[in-house]
Amino acid sequence: MQVIKLSKVTSTQDFAEAISEMIDDDFVVVAEEQTRARGRYGREWYSPKGGLWVTYVIKGFDVAQIGMSTLRAALAIRKTLSKLVEAKIRWPNDVVVKDRKVSGVLLEAVTMGNKSTGFLGFGINTNVSSFPPGIKATSIKNETGIEVENEKLLKEVISEINAYLSLDSESVISELNENLSIKERKVKLKGRDWERECVALFVDRFGRLVTECGIMEVEEVLRLETS
Numbered sequence: 001m002q003v004i005k006l007s008k009v010t011s012t013q014d015f016a017e018a019i020s021e022m023i024d025d026d027f028v029v030v031a032e033e034q035t036r037a038r039g040r041y042g043r044e045w046y047s048p049k050g051g052l053w054v055t056y057v058i059k060g061f062d063v064a065q066i067g068m069s070t071l072r073a074a075l076a077i078r079k080t081l082s083k084l085v086e087a088k089i090r091w092p093n094d095v096v097v098k099d100r101k102v103s104g105v106l107l108e109a110v111t112m113g114n115k116s117t118g119f120l121g122f123g124i125n126t127n128v129s130s131f132p133p134g135i136k137a138t139s140i141k142n143e144t145g146i147e148v149e150n151e152k153l154l155k156e157v158i159s160e161i162n163a164y165l166s167l168d169s170e171s172v173i174s175e176l177n178e179n180l181s182i183k184e185r186k187v188k189l190k191g192r193d194w195e196r197e198c199v200a201l202f203v204d205r206f207g208r209l210v211t212e213c214g215i216m217e218v219e220e221v222l223r224l225e226t227s
Contacts, residue, residue: 004030191221
């Protein structure tokens with residue numbers, strides 16, 4: 001698979017979308033640094049040198065699976081990182097260590113005619129040493145003292161993502177609930193014009209978060225915070 005390596009880019013996601021029609025097969029864009037990276041709903045994503053910043057472009061992507069595929073990718077990253085740290089999933093798209101974010105996933109898709117392309121963006125705080133005030137995050141290096149070999153980790157993550165994308169939904173949800181960082185904990189959920197504090201219970205077979213306040217769709221929750 002073609003891997004395009006950049007020293008600096010505004011966003012691997014934007015770059016991948018700009019060139020996707022020029023490349024027929026699946027490909028990967030990886031950058032040493034992003035200057036305007038974005039997460040869900042356009043939120044900024046701090047991505048300096050030292051981290052692993054990637055967009056994996058998947059041709060012939062099933063747009064109907066975008067929600068479940070996000071969960072699959074997060075689980076694949078969690079499994080890879082669990083060799084180094086005790087990683088958990090913070091629904092729907094974050095990988096955390098002790099409630100501090102170590103990785104995030106952003107999956108977008110573009111359809112032209114009868115063809116769809118998935119843009120699976122993910123960032124991993126591998127060798128990032130410090131974070132701006134207000135960002136509740138950590139890195140593999142900060143947790144372990146180990147300098148991660150980003151190129152080797154990238155190959156392992158892509159391999160796991162490919163495996164998880166073909167995993168049946170029942171197994172995905174079961175593994176997700178086993179590794180859910182917010183299970184039976186009080187969380188703060190924020191939507192566009194609402195905010196609630198609820199106890200998170202589990203993720204159902206559709207990938208929705210079941211709480212004591214009700215069932216939450218991925219699309220309606222803009223932010224989830226733990227105390």
